Every structure is written in C-alpha cells, then in structure tokens.
Amino acid sequence: MVPTRYEEAWSSPGGPLLIKQNGLWGFVDLTGREIVPPAYRFAYSFASGFAAVEDNESYRFIRADGTPAFDGSYHDAYSFVLNRAPVQRGQERAWIDTTGAAIFRWSD
Numbered sequence: 001m002v003p004t005r006y007e008e009a010w011s012s013p014g015g016p017l018l019i020k021q022n023g024l025w026g027f028v029d030l031t032g033r034e035i036v037p038p039a040y041r042f043a044y045s046f047a048s049g050f051a052a053v054e055d056n057e058s059y060r061f062i063r064a065d066g067t068p069a070f071d072g073s074y075h076d077a078y079s080f081v082l083n084r085a086p087v088q089r090g091q092e093r094a095w096i097d098t099t100g101a102a103i104f105r106w107s108d
Contacts, residue, residue, distance in 0.1 A: 015046030015064050025053070027064070036066040048080035048098055061085070061100070070100035 008020040009028075016027035016035055026038035027046070042054040050061045050069045059077035061069035076088040084095045084103065094102040 010045065012045035013047075015049070015051075018043055018045050018051075027051070027066075035064065036062065044077075044079040048083045048085075050080055050085075050098065052077040052079060052085065059087070069098075072096075072100050 006019040006021050007023075008018075010018040012018055016029055019026055019028050019034075019038065021038040024038040025040045025043035026034060027036040027043075028034050040053040040055050044052045046064060050063060052059050053062055058073040058075065060073045061077065063069050072087075074087040074089055078086050080098065083098050087094055087096055091107045092105060093107065094105040097103050
C-alpha cells in the first residue's frame with residue numbers, strides 16, 4: 001500500500017509506482033519504499049525499463065534506481081513503447097532505442 005503522504009500515486013505496468021509529493025514526481029516500489037525520491041517537475045511511468053523525467057526545463061531517461069539511462073537531454077520526451085521512445089531537440093524529432101541512439105529522425 002502506498003502511504004498517504006503523497007498528493008498523487010499512479011500504477012505503472014512497467015515497474016515502480018509514480019508518486020507526487022510537494023509538487024515533485026518520484027517513484028516507489030510496491031511496498032511504498034521510495035526508490036527515486038520526488039525531485040522531478042514531471043515524470044512518465046516506467047516502460048522498457050526506463051522513465052522519461054523532466055527537470056530544469058529538459059527531459060532525460062532514468063533507470064528504476066534513478067541513475068541516468070544514457071547521455072542526452074531533450075526538449076520533449078515520452079515513454080518507451082516496444083523499446084522505442086519519441087523525443088525532440090529543437091525542431092528535430094526522433095524515435096530512439098534503449099541505448100539512446102536515434103533510429104528515425106525528422107524535423108518540422
């Protein structure tokens with residue numbers, strides 16, 4: 001059971017539960033133990049072992065232990081689907097794989 005000290009809590013089919021405390025997002029395991037303390041302006045649920053998180057006006061991907069998944073920050077990023085995630089840097093958009101490599105790019 002997730003403790004009631006959180007403003008919001010969301011289940012995640014891909015891993016830890018997404019929680020919000022004092023306006024910041026983090027993650028807890030199924031016992032309610034914080035595994036990634038609330039420190040992000042926004043976060044998506046885990047998928048394919050990664051979560052997109054926003055801090056300081058940019059997005060990056062983290063692993064379930066909170067460590068960076070790979071180098072790279074983005075203006076926008078979304079959850080992985082079938083080991084691919086859509087991201088944006090400036091006007092360039094791409095689908096990346098789980099190593100952070102772009103597998104398809106386009107721009108507006």
